[in-house]
Amino acid sequence: MCIAGRSIISVTIKDIAKLANVSHTTVSRCLNDSPLISDKTKNRVLKIAKELNYEVNSSARSLSTKKTGIIGVIYQQELEDFGSSAYINELFLELRHNLETLQLDTILLEAINPDTFMSNTIRLIRQHKVDGFLLIHGQISPNDITYINEYDIPAVQVHFKPDYLDLNTMDYYITDNIRGGYIAAKHLIERGCRKIIALECSPNIGKEFEDRTTGFKNAAKEGRLAEEDCMVFKMKCKYLSAYHFVHEHIELIRTCDGIFAQADILASACITALKEHGLRVPGDIKIVGYDDSFYSTLVPPFITTIHQPREEITVKACNRILDLIKTDGEEIKSLEQEQIEPYLIIRETT
Amino acid sequence: MCIAGRSIISVTIKDIAKLANVSHTTVSRCLNDSPLISDKTKNRVLKIAKELNYEVNSSARSLSTKKTGIIGVIYQQELEDFGSSAYINELFLELRHNLETLQLDTILLEAINPDTFMSNTIRLIRQHKVDGFLLIHGQISPNDITYINEYDIPAVQVHFKPDYLDLNTMDYYITDNIRGGYIAAKHLIERGCRKIIALECSPNIGKEFEDRTTGFKNAAKEGRLAEEDCMVFKMKCKYLSAYHFVHEHIELIRTCDGIFAQADILASACITALKEHGLRVPGDIKIVGYDDSFYSTLVPPFITTIHQPREEITVKACNRILDLIKTDGEEIKSLEQEQIEPYLIIRETT
DNA sequence: GTGAAAGCGCTAACAG
DNA sequence: CTGTTAGCGCTTTCAC
Numbered sequence: 001m002c003i004a005g006r007s008i009i010s011v012t013i014k015d016i017a018k019l020a021n022v023s024h025t026t027v028s029r030c031l032n033d034s035p036l037i038s039d040k041t042k043n044r045v046l047k048i049a050k051e052l053n054y055e056v057n058s059s060a061r062s063l064s065t066k067k068t069g070i071i072g073v074i075y076q077q078e079l080e081d082f083g084s085s086a087y088i089n090e091l092f093l094e095l096r097h098n099l100e101t102l103q104l105d106t107i108l109l110e111a112i113n114p115d116t117f118m119s120n121t122i123r124l125i126r127q128h129k130v131d132g133f134l135l136i137h138g139q140i141s142p143n144d145i146t147y148i149n150e151y152d153i154p155a156v157q158v159h160f161k162p163d164y165l166d167l168n169t170m171d172y173y174i175t176d177n178i179r180g181g182y183i184a185a186k187h188l189i190e191r192g193c194r195k196i197i198a199l200e201c202s203p204n205i206g207k208e209f210e211d212r213t214t215g216f217k218n219a220a221k222e223g224r225l226a227e228e229d230c231m232v233f234k235m236k237c238k239y240l241s242a243y244h245f246v247h248e249h250i251e252l253i254r255t256c257d258g259i260f261a262q263a264d265i266l267a268s269a270c271i272t273a274l275k276e277h278g279l280r281v282p283g284d285i286k287i288v289g290y291d292d293s294f295y296s297t298l299v300p301p302f303i304t305t306i307h308q309p310r311e312e313i314t315v316k317a318c319n320r321i322l323d324l325i326k327t328d329g330e331e332i333k334s335l336e337q338e339q340i341e342p343y344l345i346i347r348e349t350t
Numbered sequence: 351m352c353i354a355g356r357s358i359i360s361v362t363i364k365d366i367a368k369l370a371n372v373s374h375t376t377v378s379r380c381l382n383d384s385p386l387i388s389d390k391t392k393n394r395v396l397k398i399a400k401e402l403n404y405e406v407n408s409s410a411r412s413l414s415t416k417k418t419g420i421i422g423v424i425y426q427q428e429l430e431d432f433g434s435s436a437y438i439n440e441l442f443l444e445l446r447h448n449l450e451t452l453q454l455d456t457i458l459l460e461a462i463n464p465d466t467f468m469s470n471t472i473r474l475i476r477q478h479k480v481d482g483f484l485l486i487h488g489q490i491s492p493n494d495i496t497y498i499n500e501y502d503i504p505a506v507q508v509h510f511k512p513d514y515l516d517l518n519t520m521d522y523y524i525t526d527n528i529r530g531g532y533i534a535a536k537h538l539i540e541r542g543c544r545k546i547i548a549l550e551c552s553p554n555i556g557k558e559f560e561d562r563t564t565g566f567k568n569a570a571k572e573g574r575l576a577e578e579d580c581m582v583f584k585m586k587c588k589y590l591s592a593y594h595f596v597h598e599h600i601e602l603i604r605t606c607d608g609i610f611a612q613a614d615i616l617a618s619a620c621i622t623a624l625k626e627h628g629l630r631v632p633g634d635i636k637i638v639g640y641d642d643s644f645y646s647t648l649v650p651p652f653i654t655t656i657h658q659p660r661e662e663i664t665v666k667a668c669n670r671i672l673d674l675i676k677t678d679g680e681e682i683k684s685l686e687q688e689q690i691e692p693y694l695i696i697r698e699t700t
Numbered sequence: 701g702t703g704a705a706a707g708c709g710c711t712a713a714c715a716g
Numbered sequence: 717c718t719g720t721t722a723g724c725g726c727t728t729t730c731a732c
Contacts, residue, residue, distance in 0.1 A: 360709095362708095362709055362710085363709070363710070364709080374709090374710085375710095375711080375712085378709095378710065378711060378712090379711090382711085406709085406710080407708085407709050407710070409708085409709080409710090410708070410709030410710040410711090411709080411710055411711080412710090413708090413709080413710070413711095414709080414710045414711045414712080415710080415711065
């Protein structure tokens, strides 16, 4: 099937114009649903467009509108380890999905090109390759942020909020980690725990884990646990770290009745290791995880955990970026900085 | 920092041309390292370009070259479950990384738009939004394949090879699953196993798992195992499936000395469940997994497994797609269809 | 309501 | 070796 000798793969508005006996300008207006055009011609043109299976040439449109319909999603290289970043990956897929719903395509990249060490963020902006950014990155470079702010590039920070920056100028949707830690500890205490260990992930990304510990301590104080009965241990967010921790501190752990693991993967490791020492969960010791990632329902007993409100975060972030792109700095946009509350999901480990 | 009153963010070749006292054509040639230009002007122009921090406007370039520098990577929606698709995700990140090394950006999408149920593949082609595709998808629609073939869109199938299609027209890099199954079983037999259970993942994507079973049986026959001593059980590729399987068939399993789990996650589940029944791995029963995903080194004992040659596959696929894009159907391209051999990694479960 | 014409930033054919 | 010119496909004034 060919139009004027050229394969159907590249139908242009001129082709449609010819068949509809109008100018290509009119076709363009029809396709963009301009109010200038009469319904009659609009319908006729759209029908032909459909018949020809027309799709806009996005380069051409971009060149003239300066919009690409593409969002750059920046992720953190170090999180490539899918084991310890299950939640981030779930987050990413949700973002991509939501963007698609909003008719936006997604370019995924690391902040830094691993070969040239140049900023991908800045490159994409200068190349006009994306309309904006979603940043799932706890340690984005200050340069990038400055650049984004200076040129007023639409961008929203998702999940992470780098604490080394003054982010007064950038939108973000993050979770309330203090609250999450608080809920977790409070739940343990309500279940009767009086001596609790918190497993804090380290290194800290932003203050994510530190905050969870803060919340944990707040609840402990509120529940009148003695200082020495709420201990905090830092470790890498890896299965083996928690696994070895349990083996190395088993005597201490035997004297405890609760563990707050700041990631489900750590909770899962604890359960396995405890089992090897003959300790029962939740009989001998109760455990609360964090994230509500797939780890929490991988092996029985399923893990009581803090649900990260990914649905809300991703939907809001995607809608927001779309807004920013559309208004494009016309109106002075107010800042959207929201901290969304996580909540407890009770399963079998408490 | 502004050039002619416009912010540095949009430096064009005309800006450079003015400063260098040449035509914009010359600038374009310099930037593209044309042999037509004298070294002297080339150096001068490039220096200025660098000073101005010039980056090409990719829409403009695309419009005129019909190349976008973007590859569409199509993944399978059902694989969103990161638990049971650890390997695919590792594969994807490697692909993205390699593409970036080749100066290609990556748009990630599902084959079908989940809202409109239209083909994303075809949309992107018609919109001229990508130069080609990498397909990590076992069940890509015949329509998409037909379209890709008909219009000669660069595309290479990675890891999967849909068996319902005549793929004589498309490049692919896949792994030899029959070989993988064979190696796994042979290793068990060499370690002294005489009664082995194979856990086959189902549903089958392509013939991936079926092939592994075929290889398994070949090795069993070669090792003179009795028919009834090499059993095959099908199950979902989920942790819990294998976990429950062990509990439900523990009496049978006690009579066995080897398990070939067709995914590391299944192997991991088996180990946990066996431990709960007091069976030791590898003492009482030996286990070989598949994929060499992060699951295989998550919990001790680390899993002996079949390494999927992801490095080779991804590098070859990315280089190939770049080739296809460059030559752009000029030369009649020969078909690249390679089946790459997986290999055994011995760890602690055998 | 519709069309003619200009322009987005780049590449490429053609001329010199 | 370099410049002039046209054109990629679309949107957007401006005129009618």
